[in-house]
Amino acid sequence: MAKNVRPRVKVPKKAAAGEVITIKTLISHTMESGQRKDSDGNAIPRSIINRFVVDFNGENVLDVTLEPAISTNPYFEFEAVVPEAGEFKFTWHDDDGAVYEDVHAIELG
């Protein structure tokens, strides 16, 4: 398992029904590209977050396929429609099979 993986998300606490909001996400992760070599000249195996999914109340907002060219600590900023009160669910899929999740509730107001 990759170490010290920590997701962080910025979502407004409230939105009007139908409002478009901006969401920012970060996850601390080395994103080892698979192209680097260690001091002995051995290839360091690839170990990246390969997929990032955002859903709201079970409906999809964004689904990203990540390649090794995404920087360390992958950052995404995007827009989402908030049709009703509910919960954003953020999911990061690691090459090693680990899945990291974060959820953020949003109220109407």
Add this chain to the structure above:
Amino acid sequence: GNWGRLAAQQALTQDQLLEFDTFGNVSLIHITDIHAQLKPIYFREPEVNLGVGPNKGAVPHLTGADFRKLYGIEDGSPSQYALTYDDFSALARAYGRMGGLDRVATVINAIRAARPDALLLDGGDTWHGSYTCHHTQGQDMVNVMNALRPDAMTFHWEFTLGSDRVREIVEGLPFAALGQNIFDAEWDEPAELFEPYRFFERGGVRIAVIGQAFPYMPIANPGWMFPEYSFGIRDQHMQEMVEEVRAQGAELVVLLSHNGFDVDKKMAAQVKGIDVILSGHTHDALPEPVLVGETIIVASGSNGKFVSRVDLDVRDGRMMGFRHRLIPVFSDVIAPDPEIAALIDEQRAPYADKLAEVIGQTDSLLYRRGNFNGSWDDLICDALMSERDAEIAMSPGVRWGPSLLPGQDITREDIFNVTSMSYGAAYRTEMTGEYLKIVLEDVGDNIFNPDPYYQQGGDMVRVGGLGYRIDITKPQGERISDMTLLRSGEAIDPARSYTVAGWASVNEGTEGPQIWDVVENHIRKQKTVSIPPNQSVTVVGA
């Protein structure tokens, strides 16, 4: 041979230098790129300052006689000495040193006597560039600048103190720390520590001063020293800021900029609604503002040599007219302000012996400013090659560093004035001929790219032991040719490895002795240094 003429022209007076017919309702005082020069210095303006693309032959890319002709400056006059390079040593002996923040204080006080609510704006590169600044991590400059009571400043080399130190100082600053382009690198949001702009009410006018820090900080300087921040030109955000302050009732929009002059010219054309740009970073001193559309751009020199005063008539929310003067700070003519003089002495006192120690003498004029090697750079490269036993030396093309006249002592303070920085380790490494070409091409494009937004740093990297030809009109990859190892006269072999010594690497963990010690050891051995004119760089397309 013109001593008689010079003597006759020496009848400068303080009143003459400060003379100004107060105009309109607002006064701006601009000083920039002091590089921690508390005391008067000699500073030779560039001989070679080439403009490319649309800026070919345009100010500030005119030097010497061309510059004097454009502004009607007489040969041998104080203005020739202050603003151009030729005959420098003789004129310097006649007219003396320039600058000194105690003299600058006198100029500021005189302007404030005429206009008590004049705005004092510092363009940055203030907390860097001297022995005392290095050893106090900028505190000497902070103490003295605070006593001058600026209203705002922006930043460049300050960040090379490291972000912790910058935060510590900025949190205690009694004036605005501005930078609309200083962003939090993690979340891509404006950094909380730096305001994008601040409002001032002066002469009944609502003035917004927007700050613009040096855009290419993490490229030109070690980004690992301030990883929390991202910079960039961000002209869209600048436009938003202008619109925001106008919406809040700004009648005058002033941009306190550390973009560099050509970048400011392009920004003035891209961003609508800026009245005045106070330009810094490229160290140009211009006797008149340059007009781009309805924006005036003011360039105020460096090292405390000049103070700009801009009086503005602002009525009905519009700039109706201006009056400007670039005030040269002749240190023998302008009386030092006693309070600031005492404060400066207080900063220097703990280091007095170290500063004053004579390391050697120079037979040659030592200067740096210019697109290619200056004589100070040649001396530093010689020191690197001999002290670090290298075939080739590289020294950064920074624009700071005062001059020394033939016959002067070289003190430790003088050496620090041209080398002081927080990443001064003198490395020694191997580079292939191919990589050396890549370095020269890369830096060449950072200064001679015809689009000013691609001009991200200083002048051309200085080289020792290596000759080359540069065609500044060509694109990256095609500018550099005829690379020669001077030691053997042979062409540089792309496949061969060369021993290279240099300093000011932006890479973390660079190892080696500090450059000022390398230079000091070299000068001690030489006793008297003599630097022949540099003939190793051939420039084409100027």
Add this chain to the structure above:
Amino acid sequence: GAAALAVAAVPLRARAATVDDLIAEFTGGADVAEGGVELDAPEIAENGNTVPIEVGAEGASAIMVLAAGNPTPPVATFNFGPLSGASRAKTRIRLAGTQDVIAVAKLADGSFARTSKNVKVTIGGCGG
């Protein structure tokens, strides 16, 4: 002056075939129009290891990003779901040297559009 010991920012040979293959795979071989997709990136990267980019195309269902000069060109593919507020996103990418970044969008009507932007990755090192 550079004088930096940076990893050589040697412009890598563009792997045109691979880029073309990846685009063909994304489009299923359909024609790709030039323009109609936005790609924002700095003229000069502050750091080649973390270059901010923004892609967007009105109504697009997906946008693929490629770095033509990287050892392997794929960067990311954004699929915009029904609750996407705009077919637009920002991320940060690695560029092995000065090169073209390419964005290809699948538009609302099923057609494809592409654009590219050159980003300079410099060795850096001097200040005024």
